[in-house]
Amino acid sequence: MTWHIMGAGSMGCLWTAQFLKAGMKPTLLLREQRLHTLQTKDPVLAIEELDGTTHHYPINLESPQSLTTSIEYLLVCTKAQDAEAAVHSVADQLSDQCQILLMQNGLGSQQAIAQHFSSQTVWAASTTEGAWMKDFLHVCHAGHGSTWIGPMGHTPDESTWQGLRSSLEKLPVDIQYTHPIELKLWDKLAVNCAINGLTALYDCKNGELLDTEERRARLAALTEEVTQVRSAAGIPTPGNLLELVKQVCRDTAMNNSSTCMDARQGRKTELTFINGYLIEQAAKLGVKTPANQQLMRELANLGIQ
Numbered sequence: 510m511t512w513h514i515m516g517a518g519s520m521g522c523l524w525t526a527q528f529l530k531a532g533m534k535p536t537l538l539l540r541e542q543r544l545h546t547l548q549t550k551d552p553v554l555a556i557e558e559l560d561g562t563t564h565h566y567p568i569n570l571e572s573p574q575s576l577t578t579s580i581e582y583l584l585v586c587t588k589a590q591d592a593e594a595a596v597h598s599v600a601d602q603l604s605d606q607c608q609i610l611l612m613q614n615g616l617g618s619q620q621a622i623a624q625h626f627s628s629q630t631v632w633a634a635s636t637t638e639g640a641w642m643k644d645f646l647h648v649c650h651a652g653h654g655s656t657w658i659g660p661m662g663h664t665p666d667e668s669t670w671q672g673l674r675s676s677l678e679k680l681p682v683d684i685q686y687t688h689p690i691e692l693k694l695w696d697k698l699a700v701n702c703a704i705n706g707l708t709a710l711y712d713c714k715n716g717e718l719l720d721t722e723e724r725r726a727r728l729a730a731l732t733e734e735v736t737q738v739r740s741a742a743g744i745p746t747p748g749n750l751l752e753l754v755k756q757v758c759r760d761t762a763m764n765n766s767s768t769c770m771d772a773r774q775g776r777k778t779e780l781t782f783i784n785g786y787l788i789e790q791a792a793k794l795g796v797k798t799p800a801n802q803q804l805m806r807e808l809a810n811l812g813i814q
């Protein structure tokens with residue numbers, strides 16, 4: 510069972526390292542331009558573990574253009590806004606039975622890919638693993654977590670479920686299988702809708718969103734709109750969503766959200782697939798989302814997209 514992993518960023522390198530630790534031989538897919546500029550014929554992936562040790566693994570790198578074999582299992586580790594184009598770039602190499610596992614935050618990209626690649630089996634994941642890149646092909650594992658995986662779109666038959674499970678069973682990662690995965694993705698979306706954009710707006714750490722009355726009120730308004738959209742869409746809300754959001758702010762008080770970091774570095778954020786997705790769904794359902802819309806306007810005025 511060979512996994513191809515698309516995207517040599519934090520998640521792509523972290524998961525590639527997990528496959529390598531399990532004794533499997535994954536192929537990491539880069540953009541052609543990136544592969545072309547590599548200085549070495551014997552690339553090595555370095556992973557810095559939480560205990561401070563660093564492990565090095567020889568790694569097989571390819572690009573969509575250099576691939577000569579077909580893809581049976583594809584793990585997509587790009588940002589949400591790049592995921593569709595990334596899968597399309599290997600569309601000709603996907604086998605008919607290919608299983609595509611999407612690792613993106615937010616919602617929208619998963620549905621678009623599941624719809625377009627309906628003859629393959631598309632899975633989505635939500636993960637609380639954390640990683641960051643020290644350098645190209647040098648990843649730092651920032652935190653252990655869990656990863657929930659479930660099918661997007663139609664329910665696969667038992668042998669397809671089994672195929673995916675057995676292809677991942679040796680990985681030293683906590684994986685939970687769940688159906689429908691949309692519930693997990695919506696739970697994460699709720700937290701991200703409330704926290705990510707605000708941390709970019711105030712250029713602050715997650716915990717600092719609880720510091721002032723104004724920030725707490727905005728957290729509450731954003732969260733309430735998520736609850737209303739979920740309810741209109743018939744998606745059950747787990748307990749008190751605002752309490753969950755505040756707990757995440759407390760648990761990750763010293764962290765900078767990925768959106769805050771992207772904004773600082775002038776990179777495109779994933780907010781189109783977070784608050785943007787919520788606003789789009791709300792409009793279809795006739796639910797008003799003034800707090801989310803105002804946040805997106807303020808961010809746009811600051812040049813944060």
Ligand SMILES: NC(=O)c1ccc[n+]([C@@H]2O[C@H](COP(=O)([O-])OP(=O)(O)OC[C@H]3O[C@@H](n4cnc5c(N)ncnc54)[C@H](OP(=O)(O)O)[C@@H]3O)[C@@H](O)[C@H]2O)c1
Nearest residue numbers: 516517518519520539540587588589591595613614639640
């Ligand atoms: N990092 C975390 O701790 C973490 C935790 C939970 C969830 N996530 C989610 O996981 C997803 C990936 O995040 P990340 O932190 O790994 O992002 P990242 O570090 O920015 O990595 C994304 C990688 O995808 C590559 N890429 C984009 N389009 C490509 C294409 N067409 N072909 C080949 N490679 C392509 C990028 O390469 P270029 O630089 O060449 O564009 C980049 O190396 C996001 O949705 C994120 O929210 C991340």
